[in-house]
Amino acid sequence: MEGSAGPSDFELVQGSRRGEHQAFEALVQRYEARIRRLAFAFVRDESLAEDVAQDTFLQALRRIDSLKQATSVRSWLFSIAVNRARDELRRRARWAPGDFGSDAEQGPVATDQSGEERVMQLQLRGHLRRVIDELPDRYRVPLLLKEVEEMTYAEIARTLGIPMGTAQIRIHRARLRLRESLKKLGLVAGKEAEGNA
Amino acid sequence: MTCGREDAWLSEYLDGETLDGKTADAMDPDGHLESCVDCGRLLAELREVRVLVRPPKVEPDPFFLTRFRARREKASRLERESWRRVAVRLLLPATAAAAVMAVVTVGLGERERESFWDLERHALGAGSPRVQSAPLASDLEPFLAAALGPREPVRPRVAGEQPRR
Numbered sequence: 001m002e003g004s005a006g007p008s009d010f011e012l013v014q015g016s017r018r019g020e021h022q023a024f025e026a027l028v029q030r031y032e033a034r035i036r037r038l039a040f041a042f043v044r045d046e047s048l049a050e051d052v053a054q055d056t057f058l059q060a061l062r063r064i065d066s067l068k069q070a071t072s073v074r075s076w077l078f079s080i081a082v083n084r085a086r087d088e089l090r091r092r093a094r095w096a097p098g099d100f101g102s103d104a105e106q107g108p109v110a111t112d113q114s115g116e117e118r119v120m121q122l123q124l125r126g127h128l129r130r131v132i133d134e135l136p137d138r139y140r141v142p143l144l145l146k147e148v149e150e151m152t153y154a155e156i157a158r159t160l161g162i163p164m165g166t167a168q169i170r171i172h173r174a175r176l177r178l179r180e181s182l183k184k185l186g187l188v189a190g191k192e193a194e195g196n197a
Numbered sequence: 198m199t200c201g202r203e204d205a206w207l208s209e210y211l212d213g214e215t216l217d218g219k220t221a222d223a224m225d226p227d228g229h230l231e232s233c234v235d236c237g238r239l240l241a242e243l244r245e246v247r248v249l250v251r252p253p254k255v256e257p258d259p260f261f262l263t264r265f266r267a268r269r270e271k272a273s274r275l276e277r278e279s280w281r282r283v284a285v286r287l288l289l290p291a292t293a294a295a296a297v298m299a300v301v302t303v304g305l306g307e308r309e310r311e312s313f314w315d316l317e318r319h320a321l322g323a324g325s326p327r328v329q330s331a332p333l334a335s336d337l338e339p340f341l342a343a344a345l346g347p348r349e350p351v352r353p354r355v356a357g358e359q360p361r362r
Contacts, residue, residue, distance in 0.1 A: 050264075058265075058272055124249075132250065152214060168209065171208055
């Protein structure tokens with residue numbers, strides 16, 4: 001996290017390259033929650049998201065020497081996480097094609113909810129996962145980086161290695177497609193304009 | 198201005214981000230949204246989509262690092278084992294091949310030596326054991342003959358006869 005107190009991301013990377021375990025572990029602690037959240041947005045399963053996050057850090061540790069630019073530690077970690085999450089989705093699709101039902105739907109659910117609300121939330125997640133899974137990768141990945149990580153277009157472009165305008169267009173198209181799917185499911189009401197910004 | 202469905206400016210607006218300053222300065226999105234009902238509705242729907250897509254916030258897990266350490270250890274152990282397995286897989290056949298080569302080479306050498314003796318025996322016309330046609334004796338034969346004269350033919354010894362002095 002650039003700008004926060006303590007060593008910068010790149011200083012931690014340099015420490016890791018010197019074999020300092022604490023430096024890499026500080027990086028893990030700094031990013032684990034965000035990586036898990038990003039992974040969860042893809043796989044919609046808490047334990048799978050944990051696996052993806054663990055693998056992301058293991059892979060980052062192995063490839064720590066390949067990181068060149070000081071400013072891109074975050075993008076670098078997220079690109080590894082996105083690739084791992086995609087691998088996980090492909091693997092899951094291969095082993096259980098079409099089986100994206102709500103049985104496997106696990107994730108943080110607010111504890112103050114009633115049983116009915118919890119079931120509804122899990123069902124909603126199941127629907128969401130299906131419609132997000134239906135998006136082509138080229139739309140899904142930039143959209144999730146935007147919505148989950150709240151990355152700027154420039155950061156998304158850097159993470160995915162695409163032009164910034166392309167990132168923006170893909171995000172917009174992904175939103176339009178999701179809107180159509182969610183409308184069909186009755187999850188987007190299509191209300192009148194509620195004011196701006 | 199084109200409407201938000203065709204142009205991505207509406208997403209820019211939603212994200213509060215502009216690519217080149219065009220949207221905010223020249224396009225006047227607020228003015229357009231006030232007058233265009235379709236774009237206003239689309240913007241509201243995209244906001245709903247955003248709320249649905251965003252996963253819940255995840256709190257840092259104090260045990261994640263512990264689990265990561267365990268996983269790292271396991272991964273490096275597996276890596277070491279796989280290297281060992283690769284080494285064994287490569288070294289074992291290599292050692293076996295070397296052993297076979299050694300046996301074959303020794304065997305061939307032995308055979309070659311034997312065939313050398315056989316050839317020599319054949320050349321000297323001797324069917325006797327190897328010691329009688331030893332190369333040293335056969336090599337000396339012409340010199341001995343030149344120095345001492347022709348050798349008497351060996352007469353078979355009669356039973357009971359004393360050796361000549």
